[in-house]
């Protein structure tokens with residue numbers, strides 16, 4: 001499976017199942033989409049700002065729910081395999097993305113079947129981790145290990161994003177080498193993680209030394 005990034009802003013996501021997994025999926029998609037969770041019961045856990053609808057649709061009624069909500073993604077997170085099967089089929093029939101929580105999608109997987117990776121955010125940087133459905137326990141541990149390495153990446157992205165725009169009076173080669181020097185600089189990374197150090201100054205010095213050397 002190849003990871004791709006989707007922008008779900010302005011879309012709806014329909015989750016079937018109000019257990020721990022349904023709640024987790026609701027929180028995942030709540031960052032961008034309007035989430036509706038349909039379930040006869042809901043765990044005592046945050047569902048973000050998702051709308052909770054108390055209902056227990058039978059397999060035959062799933063299509064109507066999808067047509068009414070018109071979601072970009074459907075999540076099958078109920079504890080009933082036959083129902084999750086019906087949800088997946090109804091989603092495939094309508095060309096909607098389907099995420100099944102109860103199986104790592106087998107041989108009959110289609111391009112509409114999507115897996116949810118573990119994610120580490122340092123906005124706007126995001127890291128997704130998957131074991132191809134083989135070992136969610138490993139996915140979780142890898143996520144925990146990666147987290148501390150990503151903490152300052154969002155700030156680095158912002159700093160170098162502004163630099164790309166600001167370095168408009170040098171050649172493309174110089175701009176590239178300056179940006180590469182900054183993202184590789186231990187000094188700049190250290191400054192990002194330390195509120196007492198002036199990041200801008202560290203960046204300026206790295207650039208000056210880099211451009212000085214290449215001129």
Ligand SMILES: C[C@@]1(CC(=O)O)c2cc3[nH]c(cc4nc(cc5[nH]c(cc(n2)[C@H]1CCC(=O)O)[C@@](C)(CC(=O)O)[C@@H]5CCC(=O)O)C(CC(=O)O)=C4CCC(=O)O)c(CCC(=O)O)c3CC(=O)O
Nearest residue numbers: 102103104115116117118130131132133136137139140143
């Ligand atoms: C295929 C997938 C569904 C999909 O596509 O969305 C899937 C499927 C299943 N998970 C199961 C079990 C567990 N899942 C977790 C945790 C997470 N599982 C997640 C994703 C995925 N899980 C997708 C593939 C991800 C990949 O490719 O690696 C994460 C990343 C995201 C999330 O769920 O929000 C989240 C980590 C969040 C984090 O902490 O970062 C733990 C660990 C724990 O809880 O400590 C356990 C228990 C330990 C174990 O079993 O390993 C079972 C068996 C259920 C049973 O036994 O009944 C199935 C079904 C099956 O495999 O058949």
Ligand SMILES: NC(=O)C1=CN([C@@H]2O[C@H](COP(=O)(O)OP(=O)(O)OC[C@H]3O[C@@H](n4cnc5c(N)ncnc54)[C@H](O)[C@@H]3O)[C@@H](O)[C@H]2O)C=CC1
Nearest residue numbers: 017018019020021022038039041056057077078079101102
């Ligand atoms: N992806 C993952 O990380 C994991 C996946 N799983 C799988 O996902 C499934 C869900 O896991 P949990 O949330 O822990 O289970 P759970 O048993 O806590 O939740 C299942 C939810 O489905 C609801 N439900 C029952 N009938 C329904 C209907 N007709 N319509 C809508 N909702 C209905 C129940 O009321 C309950 O809220 C499990 O059966 C398991 O196979 C389990 C653990 C982790």
